[in-house]
Amino acid sequence: MxxxxxxxxxxxxxxxxxxxxxxxxxxxxxxxxxxxxxxxxxxxxxxxxxxxxxxxxxxxxxxxxxxxxxxxxxxxxxxxxxxxxxxxxxxxxxxxxxxxxxxxxxxxxxxxxxxxxxxxxxxxxxxxxxxxxxxxxxxxxxxxxxxxxxxxxxxxxxxxxLGAPIAPPVLPDEEDVEAAREAAAKLSGTVVRCSPLFALGRGYGYSTAQETALKLMECALLPCKAFSSADFEHGPKALAGPGSAVISFDGPKPHLESMGTELLVAPFPEVDETSQPFFQVVFGQWLALHAARARGLDPDDARFLRKVTETL
Amino acid sequence: MxxxxxxxxxxxxxxxxxxxxxxxxxxxxxxxxxxxxxxxxxxxxxxxxxxxxxxxxxxxxxxxxxxxxxxxxxxxxxxxxxxxxxxxxxxxxxxxxxxxxxxxxxxxxxxxxxxxxxxxxxxxxxxxxxxxxxxxxxxxxxxxxxxxxxxxxxxxxxxxxLGAPIAPPVLPDEEDVEAAREAAAKLSGTVVRCSPLFALGRGYGYSTAQETALKLMECALLPCKAFSSADFEHGPKALAGPGSAVISFDGPKPHLESMGTELLVAPFPEVDETSQPFFQVVFGQWLALHAARARGLDPDDARFLRKVTETL
Missing domain, CATH: 3.40.50.10490 (Glucose-6-phosphate isomerase like protein; domain 1)
Known part of the structure; x- marks a missing residue:
């Protein structure tokens, strides 16, 4: 497989x-x-x-x-x-x-x-x-x-x-991983069909948007770019519209949908916002894996990539 | 026009x-x-x-x-x-x-x-x-x-x-702007034809890579993502290869060409590295404008964009 x-x-x-x-x-x-x-x-x-x-x-x-x-x-x-x-x-x-x-x-x-x-x-x-x-x-x-x-x-x-007054993180269990897989499987067709793709997040979710964009690129060879939801409004939004898709880690974005953009809203499990990245990134990983499979690509064998990259 | x-x-x-x-x-x-x-x-x-x-x-x-x-x-x-x-x-x-x-x-x-x-x-x-x-x-x-x-x-x-021991910047004159236009005109066909597009730079040139990618997206609706040349080696390089193009503000990248990537090397005028961004960004602006025109798009009237964006 x-x-x-x-x-x-x-x-x-x-x-x-x-x-x-x-x-x-x-x-x-x-x-x-x-x-x-x-x-x-x-x-x-x-x-x-x-x-x-x-x-x-x-x-x-x-x-x-x-x-x-x-x-x-x-x-x-x-x-x-x-x-x-x-x-x-x-x-x-x-x-x-x-x-x-x-x-x-x-x-x-x-x-x-x-x-x-x-x-x-x-x-x-x-x-x-x-x-x-x-x-x-x-x-x-x-x-x-x-x-x-x-x-x-x-x-x-x-x-x-370092002293931050936050609770230990809530972490996904096997059921959560399976729920994320199901959500991603439903949406992977849209991801494969649409171009360009955007991953949006703000605050804690910004890292997940960046990581999902990277995974979609390296695993499924899909051109996906992450923006902070705020930065997206400053220019790149021009690219949204029919044919494009936005993967939102920042909840619904009705104004983007009204432009004809396909909107994929990552699930928000009922945990603190600080623990969301542990759950949402699993959704992003599955999305990249399903999209890769739909495109006949093997993410275990990405083209030209070595596991350890050395740059100076 | x-x-x-x-x-x-x-x-x-x-x-x-x-x-x-x-x-x-x-x-x-x-x-x-x-x-x-x-x-x-x-x-x-x-x-x-x-x-x-x-x-x-x-x-x-x-x-x-x-x-x-x-x-x-x-x-x-x-x-x-x-x-x-x-x-x-x-x-x-x-x-x-x-x-x-x-x-x-x-x-x-x-x-x-x-x-x-x-x-x-x-x-x-x-x-x-x-x-x-x-x-x-x-x-x-x-x-x-x-x-x-x-x-x-x-x-x-x-x-x-603030006290940096650097000379006043060297700035492009009209001839430089025209030279950048000519260089960009020659390469705009490749930019329109290839997907995805990457803009790469490091150090002072990183800003130019980011700005060129943004311009290509907002003016010509082309999916272009900027990376630091070093970060590009950590994953995204998987997307390079036949069909893709790299716009390099960081000189030649023979290893990317050998993968089948189209390589567009931005000109390096003979000025200090600290002044290169003033020249190279003009090349990036022309590239976006020529690509927009080749695609029949009017960058003066980008879809859905307002000039002033307000985010909080």
Whole structure:
């Protein structure tokens, strides 16, 4: 079956998300420390997960967050003067050289550094002062699924460890994964038929919109672009209209439907808004997998992609 | 002629870019002040211009930059504890309410606030402590062109006023605008024929990639997505290959050509890398205009778009 490994890994998420408690080691490492800002360094899917953390940190801790532009260091050789900073490098393989370079530089300058990775002994764990191992198990499909949601969880627990007054996250169980599959199966035909595709979200849901767009592109080779729901109104909306489809992680958008756009509204399970990304991303993953299968593509064998990407 | 106003405004850029000296008033307002960080708040094209400023500030001043996520304030009602911060709101209309709210909040907290806008007396100028008026003249096409490049210039001069050891920017003259038109005219057929389209850039050129992708979408209704050249290697590259095209603002990409991707390399005029965006974005604007005309679309009359977009 096409995307067999991806399907297995999507289904492993309830288990992978509960396997270890990231909170305790993170609280031991970071609890009681104050930071003036948080720097998140990541690429690809991990960068999308970082967007979730950005909102959690800014909304619940009130600390400014910056998503690193590694080329400032790796291409232009410039070190930035951060105030007392927590620098977090995120990479499932732990091999991303530019993420490791940013972390090494901040550690050298005396900042606190944390690696979040699925790979013990990887370059990132050797670089950072503290490490969280995702322990999501080996991911064999090229598309990151269980490592993505495990990263979300690790970041959520990091924000709690830093003192955010939020409850532990509500996580999807097997029934939720199946419900997401059914919802996605119903909508995958529209996704395959429409072009261009847009994934919209705001706040906590923005990361899910970005991640779903990336998955639709890499698994199903469908041109999908994510926007914050607000940014979409500033120009790109010109592309909506008959033939196009919007996947909304931000609820109904009647004004887009009235323009003739097909509107796919991702389900909102009855959990706190801060836990929605754990549920909604599963819907996005299934959407990408179903669309890939409908197009006869094997997401376990994406064209020209290697599992570990190295950029400097 | 389709896009007549857009063409006129593209051609007005050499004049609009030289009309006023932003440097002196900015130096008067900001010179000698030190900031621990810079916050840039913007939407749409202005947000793309902000990306240029981000690299200039981090590389030449070593001060961390964050691109605001206005919904932290407007949706979740959270005020972030910034260190001594320069907050810059960018909006050609000066009407963006969420950008103004972010600025108002930072001003109230005692930070330095600056508005960059083309509209005297607009909400943003009333909100910020300091204002730079672009004076680019009325922009009547829906697509921002001369206000975009004028914003780039204002941001560049802001970075100089903050003490960056960079020369005044080299700006395109009428011959440069015509050379960009010719280069774009040759490549617009490929852009219309290929799907999906990708615009790639890194560092200073990343903003141009983002802005070109936005222009191709809003003017020519072509699905184009921008990536940092590094991020593109992490997944989206799966979509490259026969039928697709990459517009590179980052020089040749032979490995993408060898995959069968059409590669359109934006010209690199012989100017400092920091001045390239002023030249390369003109190429991107022409590309979008030519593609729109080839598709029988009028970029002066984009579907469903209003000139001023209000989001909260």
């Amino acid at each position: 096409l995307g067999e490994r991806m399907e297995r890994e999507i289904r492993e998420q309830p288990d992978a998300l509960r396997r270890v408690d990231y909170f305790e080691p993170l609280q031991k490492a970071l609890g009681g420390r104050d930071f003036d800002m948080v720097l998140l360094a990541a690429r690809g899917s991990s960068d999308n997960a970082a967007l979730f953390a950005r909102y959690l940190i800014e909304v619940h801790l009130g600390i400014p967050v910056t998503l690193a532009a590694p080329s400032v260091l790796t291409r232009y050789g410039r070190k930035i003067k951060y105030e007392n900073c927590l620098a977090v490098g995120i990479s499932q393989s732990g091999a991303a050289p530019d993420v490791a370079e940013v972390l090494a530089s901040l550690r050298e300058e005396g900042h606190t550094t944390l690696a979040i990775t699925n790979t013990a002994g990887s370059r990132l764990t050797q670089t950072a002062e503290f490490s969280v191992l995702l322990e999501a198990g080996l991911e064999t499909s090229i598309a990151a699924t269980k490592t993505y949601s495990a990263t979300l969880r690790a970041l959520y627990e990091m924000v709690r460890a | 389709l896009g007549e106003r857009m063409e006129r405004e593209i051609r007005e850029q050499p004049d609009a870019l030289r009309r006023v000296d932003y440097f002196e008033p900015l130096q008067k307002a900001l010179g000698g002040r030190d900031f621990d960080m810079v916050l840039l708040a913007a939407r749409g094209s202005s947000d793309n211009a902000a990306l240029f400023a981000r690299y200039l500030i981090e590389v030449h001043l070593g001060i961390p930059v964050t691109l605001a996520a206005p919904s932290v304030l407007t949706r979740y009602g959270r005020k972030i504890k910034y260190e001594n911060c320069l907050a810059v709101g960018i909006s050609q209309s000066g009407a963006a309410p969420d950008v103004a709210e972010v600025l108002a909040s930072l001003r109230e907290e005692g930070h330095t606030t600056l508005a960059i806008t083309n509209t005297a007396g607009s909400r943003l100028t009333q909100t910020a402590e300091f204002s730079v008026l672009l004076e680019a003249g009325l922009e009547t096409s829906i697509a921002a062109t001369k206000t975009y490049s004028a914003t780039l210039r204002a941001l560049y001069e802001m970075v100089r006023a």
